[in-house]
Amino acid sequence: MALENSKFLFERSLARIPGGVNSPVRAFGAVGGTPVFFREGRGAKVIDVDGREYIDYVLSWGPLILGHADAQVVDAVQRTAARGLSFGAPTELELEMAELLTASLPSLEQVRLVSSGTEAVMSALRLARGFTGRDVIVKFEGCYHGHSDFLLVKAGSGALTFGNPTSAGVPADIVAKTVVLEYNNPAHLEELFARHGSTIAAVVLEPVAGNMNFVKPTLEFHQVLRRLCTQHGAVLVFDEVMTGYRVAAEGAQGLFGITPDLTTLGKVIGGGLPVGAFGGRRDIMAKLAPLGPVYQAGTLSGNPVAVSAGLATLKRVLAPGFFDRLGATSAKLVAGLEKEARDAGIAFSTASLGGMFGFFFRSAAPRTFAEAMDSDREAFKRFFHAMLDRGVYLAPSAFEAGFVSSAHGEAELAATLSAARAAFAEIRSG
């Protein structure tokens, strides 16, 4: 496949940018080959620097829920930018965003804006520690919460031991207060809280996991978690950076009927520009500076241009019927993929929720990190490239969720499924 200009730009990038990319998964390390450099996006499609068009199921890793270069979003950004890019002082747009977020997610009494998901989670957990006066943070294997030091951690040797760093540069001391448990395993939670309940500041999770491919929670897992946190006075933090305004207008928390103490947001709330947020119970939020002793700040926090893109996006996403249509699109996509794989005799399974989906080269959809890892990665790699060759851009890793936008319609679905039919046939024939 002709990727001449991408190859040329990637060669140049390798000289001046580590690995040629500004975020590791973009380097195509898991699938091999040259990362595609994009020149333009329009609706459901992206166009690369060689002029090839692709149907995009990455959507900037989730934010672009209306598709690329949506006219209303672009217009909002242009108008706001023309009046000044940043003030480092309060603006009405931030207030509008805070009111919209708290009105749509009932667990949010107050909210503070930041500039990334990483920052949102890091700040929420500092706040949880400051509020409880405790140190231990519990997370789950396969959940990603950004790249702050104390969250770059994997399970230790036993189920209930403290974690080990997953990145060089993270001292063991820094992760010594982070415990990693198995997702969807309420028994592990019961055991941990029985032993260490009074030291746990917070439990943080992706309420639907989208960073080990796509793994749905069980309702029991959520309910046990909520009960234990309440009983032991630990702060329950839903990291909805990916799922917020992506699986439903009321987030995963609304879908499952769970009220977290704190929620983190990002991705869709910036509509493609850098916006993150964390919020929740008023008594907890009152511990934040300048009201309370927990420090948190940001030069560009609540940036008006970024917030205007988010507001223009959220107003459309919150309109009645939006998620019915989006959910129907992803359900139809994965049902079609499953049928094509079955017709080709390939072990394959799928799952979807709202505008998020996953597909797996294994016979049943995974419920844990171990199950997600246990899939045919070679088959994924070949499928990825076979689809790319046919103009479908999927996430370049078997462990990322996929996304659809409101710009993905019947024509895109039909083209994707016909590409998939040919791709499955290609990988089956070796």
Ligand SMILES: *Cc1c(COP(=O)(O)O)cnc(C)c1O
């Ligand atoms: C993407 C993501 C983050 C990190 O957000 P950044 O904006 O990349 O820093 C945190 N948590 C979850 C669940 C995410 O999907």
